[in-house]
Amino acid sequence: MSIKLGDTAPNFQAETSVGDINFYEYLGDSWGILFSHPADYTPVCTTELGYTSKLKPEFDKRGTKVIALSVDGVEDHQNWINDINETQNTEVQFPIIADKDRKISELYDFIHPNASVTATVRSLLIIDPDKKVRLIITYPASTGRNFNEILRVLDSLQLVDSHKIATPVNWKDGEDVIVPPSISTEDARKIFPKGVTEIKPYLRYTPQPNT
Numbered sequence: 001m002s003i004k005l006g007d008t009a010p011n012f013q014a015e016t017s018v019g020d021i022n023f024y025e026y027l028g029d030s031w032g033i034l035f036s037h038p039a040d041y042t043p044v045c046t047t048e049l050g051y052t053s054k055l056k057p058e059f060d061k062r063g064t065k066v067i068a069l070s071v072d073g074v075e076d077h078q079n080w081i082n083d084i085n086e087t088q089n090t091e092v093q094f095p096i097i098a099d100k101d102r103k104i105s106e107l108y109d110f111i112h113p114n115a116s117v118t119a120t121v122r123s124l125l126i127i128d129p130d131k132k133v134r135l136i137i138t139y140p141a142s143t144g145r146n147f148n149e150i151l152r153v154l155d156s157l158q159l160v161d162s163h164k165i166a167t168p169v170n171w172k173d174g175e176d177v178i179v180p181p182s183i184s185t186e187d188a189r190k191i192f193p194k195g196v197t198e199i200k201p202y203l204r205y206t207p208q209p210n211t
Contacts, residue, residue, distance in 0.1 A: 002109050005136060009034070009127045010107050016067070016095035017077040023067075024131065026095070031064040031158070033150065035124040036110040038141045040072040040080040048122075048144050049081075049096075050088025055147060062154055069097040069104060126154060128161070163209045164191060174211055179204040 003009070009032075011024045026032075035052075037045040052066060059066055070077065077096045085091050097104060105111050110123050122139035134157050139145050156167040165177040179188045181202050188196045192206040199205070 003125070003133055003136070005133055007133050009125065009131050009133050011131075012104050012107060014104060015074050015098045017074060017081060017092075017098070018095045021067075021095060026067065027065055027127065027129075027131070029129050031062065031129060031154065032127040033059070033064060033066045033124065033154075034108070034127065035066075035068055035145070036105065036108070036122065037068060037070040038122070040070050040076045041083070044142070044144045045070070046080075046084050046087060048147070049092060050084050050090050051147055053084070053088070053090040053092045053094070055151070056093065058151055062151070062158065064154060066094040067097065068094065069099050069110070071099050071102055071105060073100050074098045124150065126150070126157065128157070159208070159210065165206070165209065168205075174208060176205040177208050179206055 009023075011022065013020065013022055035048075037048070039045070049068060052068070056066075072080075077098055081092045081096070099105050102111065108123070108125070122141060122143070122145055124135070124137045124145060125133055126135035128134050135153050137145070137150075152172060155173045156171065159173075159177070160166065163177075164180065164183060166180050168176075168178050171177065176197075179185075179192070179196060183191065185196060185198055185201070185204060188204060188206065192209065194207040194209070197205045
């Protein structure tokens with residue numbers, strides 16, 4: 001199965017480091033981040049999970065729940081979390097799925113056979129409150145993810161959902177945004193009272209609407 005943007009994220013039951021969960025029930029009405037790890041007790045994964053744990057206040061501010069996945073068992077997860085907490089100076093509170101049979105990894109296409117027959121790649125999905133997949137990023141096992149970029153995309157998606165805008169290259173929260181081509185300049189000046197700057201008829205900026 002290959003999951004694409006706009007698809008409904010499949011539901012599943014899973015054993016995790018904090019007990020059994022139903023994925024949809026865990027997410028509730030929140031945004032969600034599901035991300036896979038090649039294995040427990042690996043150095044890159046340790047740094048990723050530690051950094052993600054430290055970002056909990058940022059995810060909370062954005063109404064987002066995080067859940068990780070690895071193909072090892074619950075006991076390994078729990079012992080590994082102790083290492084993460086010790087080495088990364090944090091306290092991991094989000095669940096880590098124990099996917100020993102790789103059913104969830106296969107459901108979400110986290111195993112890429114030409115990279116590794118058994119280990120998952122570093123895939124990450126952002127899932128919106130309607131359970132639609134809004135972002136898919138896949139890294140090789142040797143490269144740690146940039147979670148500041150994940151926050152940036154999350155900010156963009158949430159802003160796009162609440163206002164008729166798009167975000168330009170390297171955009172950060174608080175910066176000017178783009179008026180989509182589907183809105184005429186005349187209509188844009190009514191929709192965006194902070195003003196519209198027209199560079200070209202198809203390239204127009206306006207201050208971020210919610211700041």
